[in-house]
Amino acid sequence: MIRLDNVTKVYGADTVAVRDVSFDIAKGDFVFLVGPSGSGKSTLLRLMSRQERPERGDVWISGKNVNEMPDSRVPYLRRSMGNVFQDYKLLSNKTVFENVAFALEVIGKPRHVINQQVPAVLELVGLADKADRFPDQLSGGEQQRVSIARAFVNRPLIMLADEPTGNLDPATGEGIMQLLEAINRSGTTVVMATHDHRIVNLMRKRVIQLDRGVLVRDQERGVYE
Amino acid sequence: MLSRIAYAFRETWASFRRNLTLTAAAVLTSAVSLLLVGVTFLVQRGFDNLLVRWKGDVQLIVFMTPDATPENVAYVDGVIRSQPNVIDVAKLAYLDKPASYAEAQQLFAGDPTMLSLLTPETIPTQFKIVSLTDDSALLRSLADQYRILPKVQGVSLAEDEFEVISTLSGFVRTVTIVMSLVLLAVAVTLIWNTIRTAMFARRREIEVMKLVGATNWFIRIPFMLEGLLHGLIGGVLSCGGLWGLNRAWESGVAGFKPGTGVSSLVVPSGYVSGVMILLLAIGALAGAIGSGIAASRFLDV
Numbered sequence: 001m002i003r004l005d006n007v008t009k010v011y012g013a014d015t016v017a018v019r020d021v022s023f024d025i026a027k028g029d030f031v032f033l034v035g036p037s038g039s040g041k042s043t044l045l046r047l048m049s050r051q052e053r054p055e056r057g058d059v060w061i062s063g064k065n066v067n068e069m070p071d072s073r074v075p076y077l078r079r080s081m082g083n084v085f086q087d088y089k090l091l092s093n094k095t096v097f098e099n100v101a102f103a104l105e106v107i108g109k110p111r112h113v114i115n116q117q118v119p120a121v122l123e124l125v126g127l128a129d130k131a132d133r134f135p136d137q138l139s140g141g142e143q144q145r146v147s148i149a150r151a152f153v154n155r156p157l158i159m160l161a162d163e164p165t166g167n168l169d170p171a172t173g174e175g176i177m178q179l180l181e182a183i184n185r186s187g188t189t190v191v192m193a194t195h196d197h198r199i200v201n202l203m204r205k206r207v208i209q210l211d212r213g214v215l216v217r218d219q220e221r222g223v224y225e
Numbered sequence: 226m227l228s229r230i231a232y233a234f235r236e237t238w239a240s241f242r243r244n245l246t247l248t249a250a251a252v253l254t255s256a257v258s259l260l261l262v263g264v265t266f267l268v269q270r271g272f273d274n275l276l277v278r279w280k281g282d283v284q285l286i287v288f289m290t291p292d293a294t295p296e297n298v299a300y301v302d303g304v305i306r307s308q309p310n311v312i313d314v315a316k317l318a319y320l321d322k323p324a325s326y327a328e329a330q331q332l333f334a335g336d337p338t339m340l341s342l343l344t345p346e347t348i349p350t351q352f353k354i355v356s357l358t359d360d361s362a363l364l365r366s367l368a369d370q371y372r373i374l375p376k377v378q379g380v381s382l383a384e385d386e387f388e389v390i391s392t393l394s395g396f397v398r399t400v401t402i403v404m405s406l407v408l409l410a411v412a413v414t415l416i417w418n419t420i421r422t423a424m425f426a427r428r429r430e431i432e433v434m435k436l437v438g439a440t441n442w443f444i445r446i447p448f449m450l451e452g453l454l455h456g457l458i459g460g461v462l463s464c465g466g467l468w469g470l471n472r473a474w475e476s477g478v479a480g481f482k483p484g485t486g487v488s489s490l491v492v493p494s495g496y497v498s499g500v501m502i503l504l505l506a507i508g509a510l511a512g513a514i515g516s517g518i519a520a521s522r523f524l525d526v
Contacts, residue, residue: 049436072440079438091430106439108229150437 001027001158001189002048007057009043017043019213025191030184032200033193034224035210041193045160049081050074062157079107082151086163088143090135097131100150121153125179141172145179152183159183161192165199173199197224236447240423247422248455251415255459255511258408259504263467265401266500271490272394274331284383285354285368291347293376301374305352316355325350334491349378409511416452416515424448424523445520452516453509460508464501471497
C-alpha cells in the first residue's frame with residue numbers, strides 16, 4: 001500500500017530531514033512513526049501526501065510513484081487518503097456538519113451523497129448530536145473527532161495522522177485512539193506520527209522509529225523506547 | 226456538476242462581501258480606466274469624422290455646383306488630368322451625388338439642420354485630388370486655376386482645414402491611449418492584489434481543500450470569477466459614464482451654429498454601443514487576467 005525506497009529529503013542547502021529511509025506498509029496495517037521532535041516523522045507524512053517531494057528515492061502509494069505523478073493527478077491521490085493534524089485544521093466559520101461536508105463538496109460530490117454520508121460519519125465519531133455546533137463550541141477531543149470525521153467521510157484507503165493526540169489529555173487521547181483503531185479495523189491503513197509513549201505502549205502496533213531523519217528501528221507490536 | 230457551479234457562485238459572492246473596500250477600489254479603477262479607453266475611441270472617431278473627406282492624402286477638393294452637367298464635370302476632369310506632373314492622376318477620384326451624400330451623412334452626423342438641407346439632388350459633387358508635390362504655393366495656384374472653371378462651386382485646400390486638426394488628433398490620440406493603458410495596468414494590478422488578499426484571507430480553507438483533494442481549478446475558479454466580475458462591473462459603470470458623457474457632448478454640440486464643423490465631432494449611436502460592448506469585453510478580460518495570474522501564483526499543489 002505504501003512503500004518508501006531510499007528516500008532522502010533535504011530542506012534548504014543542508015538541513016537533512018529524512019535520510020535514506022526505506023519501508024513497506026501493507027494494506028490494513030496500523031503503524032506508529034515515533035521519534036523526538038525534528039526526527040522527520042511529519043516530513044514522512046508530507047512526502048506520502050505529495051506535499052513535499054524527496055531529493056532522492058521514491059515514494060509509492062497503491063503501486064503509483066507519487067514523485068513522478070503529474071501535478072494534475074495529485075488531488076486524486078489525496079482523495080484516497082485522509083489527513084488528521086494536531087491542530088485539527090477546522091474552519092471556524094463552518095458548523096461541524098459543514099466542516100465534514102466541505103471535504104465532499106470540494107471534490108464535487110452531489111448534495112444527496114453529502115446528506116447521506118456526513119450524518120453517518122458523525123454517528124461513527126460520536127458527534128451526531130453536535131452537527132450544528134461551531135468548532136469553538138466544542139472541546140479539543142470533540143474537535144479532533146470532527147477532523148477525523150472529515151478525513152474519513154470519503155472512506156479513504158489510507159489515514160495519515162500527525163500527532164492527533166498531541167493537544168489532548170490522556171483520557172481524551174485514548175478515545176481518539178479507539179476511534180482510529182475502529183477506522184483501521186474497517187480496512188483503512190493508518191499511519192500515525194507521535195511521540196506519545198503511553199499510547200504507543202498501550203496499542204502495541206508496528207513501530208517505525210526515526211532519529212535525526214534516520215530509520216533506527218522497525219518493529220512489529222513494538223513499544224516506545 | 227450543478228453543485229460545483231453553485232459552490233463557485235456562492236464562494237464568489239461571499240468573497241465579494243468580505244473584501245468590500247478592496248473590491249470597490251478595484252471596480253472603480255477598472256471603471257475609470259475603461260471610461261478613458263471609451264473616451265479615446267469616441268474622440269478618435271470624432272476626429273476621423275472631421276478628417277473623413279481628406280482620407281487617402283487628399284490635398285485638394287474641387288466642389289462642383291449641384292447643377293453641373295456631365296459635360297461640365299468631364300471638362301474639369303480633363304483640366305485636372307492635363308497636369309500629370311503635379312497631380313497623381315491614378316488617385317484622382319470623383320464622388321458623384323450618392324457618394325458625396327453618403328460622406329455628408331458621416332461628416333454632419335451631429336448637425337441635423339445641415340443634413341436636412343442636403344438631399345442627394347442638391348449636394349455638390351466633388352473631385353478629390355492627391356498631388357505629387359507638397360509645395361504650398363503651387364497647390365494654391367492650382368486651386369486658383371480650378372476656382373474659375375465653369376460650374377466649380379469652390380476649392381478646399383487640405384492644409385487650411387486639415388493640418389491643425391490632424392496634429393491635434395495625433396496628440397490627443399497618444400495622450401489618451403497612454404493614459405488608458407497605464408490606468409488599465411493599474412486596474413489589473415488592483416484586481417490581482419484584491420484576489421491575493423482574498424486568497425490570503427482564505428488560506429486555511431484553501432489548505433484544507435488541497436488536502437482533501439480539490440483540484441486546483443476547483444479552488445481557482447471562484448477567485449477568477451471574482452476578478453472577472455470586478456472587471457465586468459467596472460465595464461458596466463464605464464458604459465454608464467460613457468453614455469452620460471456622450472449625451473452631454475451631443476447636447477453641447479447642438480448649441481453650436483450649424484456649419485462650424487464642430488458637429489462632425491458627434492459620433493453615431495451605433496458606434497457608441499459598439500464601444501460599450503468592447504469596454505465590457507476589455508473589463509472582463511482584464512479582470513480574468515489579473516485574477517488568473519494571482520490564483521495561479523499563490524496556489525502550489
